[in-house]
Amino acid sequence: MALIGKMVAPFRSLSARLLILTLLFVMLAEVLIFVPSVAFFRLNYLVKKTEFAHLATLSLLASPDNMVSDELREELLFRVGARSVVLHGANSRLLILNEKMPHSIDAEFNLADQNPALLIEHAIMSLMVGPDRIIRIISPIENEPNSSLEVVIDEAPLIDAMYDYAWNIFWLSLIISTLTAVLVYLALHWLMVRPMRRLSESMIAFRRAPEDVSTALVPSRRRDEIGVAERELEIMQTRLRSALTQKQHLVALGIAVTKISHDLRNILSTSQIVSDSLSEIKDPKVQKVVPRLMTSIDRAIDLCTQTLKYGRADEREPKKERFLLEPLVNEVKTSVGLRENNGITWQNRIPAGLMLNADRDQFYRILLNLTRNAVQAMEGEGTIEIHAMRAGTRTLIRICDSGPGLPVKAKEHLFEPFSGSARAEGTGLGLSISRELIVAHGGRITLERTGASGTVFCIEMPD
Template sequence: MRRFFSRSLSARLLLLTVGFVLAAETLLFLPSIAFFRQEGLEMRARSASLVAEALMSNQVGGDPSREASAMLARQFMMQTDADFLAAFQDGQTLLILGEPPQANIIAVVDLRNTRRFPDFIATTMDFFANGDGYLRIIAPSPIDGQDRLELLVPCAAIGAELRAYAGRILLLSLLIAIFVGILIYLAMLRLIVRPVRELANDMTAFREAPELRRQLSPVLDRGDEIGQLQREFHEMKQSLRSSFRQRERLASLGLSVTKINHDLRNVLSTALLMADRLSMNADPALSEMGERLARTVERGVGLTEEVLEYSSAREPEPVLETVQLGRIVADVQMDMRTAFPRVWVANQIGHDVRITADPEQLQRILSNLLRNAAQAMDGQDKPKIEVAADIVADTVIVQIGDNGPGLPDYVEDRLFLPFTRGNSDSSTGLGLSISKELAEKMGGSLELLDTGPDGTTFILGLPRAYIQA
């Protein structure tokens, strides 16, 4: 039970509700008991007026207290706890019931004026009164010619009555607090506690086995904060599961590349040997072709190793040096002429633009961007790619723009995530992800500037290199 109240949100909610209701009842207790005392005193005054009128109307002569019936006196005294009742007329005191007591009069209450606000201090004193002493109550007389009526009530009787009333109020407050607490507890259990508990269990199950799909217990159409929390958690699970699937695909890719890496390197080694022989040919055209083929095969070997490192979550560190940007773009431009002869690549970068970068990784970034653009413009009339550069402070901004159909809307938000494909079905979806990571490793950035029916433009930012004078 102690563990239940210390760890259960619903139990704490029940206790808080009961506590708050009792706190509200406590604030209302003193005004309530003060009004009760005021009404009790006024009731005694009304009863005294009725008794005095009845006795005085039956008076034939002599002292009216001797003429009163014993039954009426006992009933009045039992209902009002009064020990003495007298009327005052023309400066004389007419005893109606009882004899003047010898005890002290603790307080005087005059009820002849208009109804006044209850006296909290007097109520507090009467509540704790349990000894000798009387409360003197002055009330207007219903009989013509009489000035007033006075009755004496023991303070102990008033205190006992107030304490009995307080006990009833306390019991009633407890019943109300428990009843209201149970109602609020049931409402909160249905609206908050149970959905939160189900969500917590779902989180625990997802943490223990995130790859397993489970049926969602709560519906996702609630419009309040709980519903928002459920939807956000559902979206988070979908995103994480998608990430897990991508990691599994990357792991499978790494395993596949590892298996074929040895055989592929043997094939590329043979192609590299043939390229070396061509480069030693006496014909300048064949010699240049052999050199380009050798460089292409070497890049192929490097790409294979980098794909293996990427799938193994081990990215190669860049070797930074001062690079002439226009020359790297020209090399990629020559490769594009061979692979995509219909695509016109316009190199608008001057020979004086130099950056700090890894030449191999920079060439890979540019090759990915230009190949993606060429593949997106497959079948289009007059496909064109423009490569330009601007120098802004210490950064060289390279713009790669095409006149293709643009990227689909569903691709823009996850363009640089692995296995995200644009308009081309032949790509693996790794090019932009790898290019962005390589650019950031070199201290640069890669972003999508604009895309639409008129074409797509990417921005590649790289550190500017200064030539020592």
């Protein structure tokens, strides 16, 4: 079976298929040439017969009283290859040569009618009917418009000549077809198959070892479509190889950051315990510093926790349930840590009774990340508004703030971890995690607008 597979495999290749198709197409072209060639060969054969008969007629007409011996008559008929020759004038019919044995006519052909389709039909019919027919040929005489020559001949010599011609044409066509097919095949193999094989081999090598630079494709100087494909493939491989290298570096960096964050969180947890002890000291200076210290430590621990979660990518699947959205937004307000005198106004515009079908804990984290970013962007003064409405089978939630808007760099890398933060000390993990949680619910988040008048994020959540 393996041997048969190896024998069949070459015929499945592009080169073998190209060779076979080239042979078939060239042979088809030769067949289209062959049939008219046989038809015109038959016409030329009959024309020569009538010309010989005309010469014999002129020689007899030149004899005294048109009298010839029987031996000469038979010799002329043999040389012409005819059974009888009749000269037709304007008002006369003259039997020039004739056999003694009577004969019956099976078919008649007028050489004045040289329609190509009719000639091909007569040639095919002659080959199909067989060699036993006796045919009559009527041919006009050149320079004598009112005269014609009628020649009766056996068709067997004509068919034999047609078969000989056909075989000669067949072998010649076969040689020409094979030679043409080989030349076309070699040209196409050189111009197309070999470059395509180089492209496929380069793709396979890149798939097996993307980091191996030695397998990179070196594009040729061709200016056609294959040359463009080679150059584009080389550019794509280079960019993918660079991206893979960068990803590997990021993976290594992520592992390192995860380890550091884990240890740093443990250290900060200890610091948090010590800070709790400091809060019991009644010294006014200590009491003034401790809240800010606690807030900084809490933020640092939260950052470490988010980094660890993102590095592990261990978010659980959403456990959806229907819940009221308005109370959840109020809980988020409490967690954000807004005070009455900090200059930021919180406006909960959620309609009473609006239900949302989602994981309540995860959606709490989504809103917390977005609103915390808004609070940090406004730097202690501004307004946060949260709206919600039904739109068909989806719920639209908009988080609006009156901050200064996102910078250009943040918009270019929005939702990318470690790149999409609007603040110099930010990580961008909040937006990235929020987007992952929303996508896990089958929804999406978009930046509707941002500028000097504020920023609006829109969340679409399905039922």
